[in-house]
Amino acid sequence: NAGVTQTPKFRILKIGQSMTLQCTQDMNHNYMYWYRQDPGMGLKLIYYSVGAGITDKGEVPNGYNVSRSTTEDFPLRLELAAPSQTSVYFCASSSQGGGGETQYFGPGTRLLVL
Amino acid sequence: AQSVTQLGSHVSVSEGALVLLRCNYSSSVPPYLFWYVQYPNQGLQLLLKYTTGATLVKGINGFEAEFKKSETSFHLTKPSAHMSDAAEYFCAVSVGSGNTPLVFGKGTRLSVIA
Numbered sequence: 001n002a003g004v005t006q007t008p009k010f011r012i013l014k015i016g017q018s019m020t021l022q023c024t025q026d027m028n029h030n031y032m033y034w035y036r037q038d039p040g041m042g043l044k045l046i047y048y049s050v051g052a053g054i055t056d057k058g059e060v061p062n063g064y065n066v067s068r069s070t071t072e073d074f075p076l077r078l079e080l081a082a083p084s085q086t087s088v089y090f091c092a093s094s095s096q097g098g099g100g101e102t103q104y105f106g107p108g109t110r111l112l113v114l
Numbered sequence: 115a116q117s118v119t120q121l122g123s124h125v126s127v128s129e130g131a132l133v134l135l136r137c138n139y140s141s142s143v144p145p146y147l148f149w150y151v152q153y154p155n156q157g158l159q160l161l162l163k164y165t166t167g168a169t170l171v172k173g174i175n176g177f178e179a180e181f182k183k184s185e186t187s188f189h190l191t192k193p194s195a196h197m198s199d200a201a202e203y204f205c206a207v208s209v210g211s212g213n214t215p216l217v218f219g220k221g222t223r224l225s226v227i228a
Binding site: 004033040041042043044045048058059090092099100101102103104105106107108 | 123146148150155156157158159160163164165166204208209215216218219220221
């Protein structure tokens, strides 16, 4: 049972380039989330999904897009990379949403935009 | 909307000393409270959580936290620090169920001095 996996681990992008951060979970969880972590700022929710075909914006969605075609996968797309998107990105999943549900996190993708 | 304040971005303790990491929350409805730990270059891992029932919650690695409604606090403690406890710790709050998000504090970095 691998849990939540993310690829790549590290990436350098030039301004204006695009990329997709991959996230896969094998726990059959309905809910999946994307966060970004900036130093001293904690984690901010970018997007989340409550099931295949359903996504919604979080606190900081600008500059990102997501899709959820399967239960297992929840990719995050950056269309025009900007230096402000330099961050560490974490994907997480949970069986249900909100309440006392535990979210399980992947190891993260470190992105540097130059 | 709910929020979390973690007092002290960096806490340093000697090995064997008491660990106390402070967390205060703001919520207009009964909260669910979490502590997550992040070891260097890793994702977040659940330490413990409060949902309902007993207000003193025990977690992994000897950590515990007490929910104090009157003080709107959920401080994390461990009687005796180990070198392996050096990490970043995040307090988080959630309310209700469904699509309500998990809101994180900014984190506290714990250093353990030999």
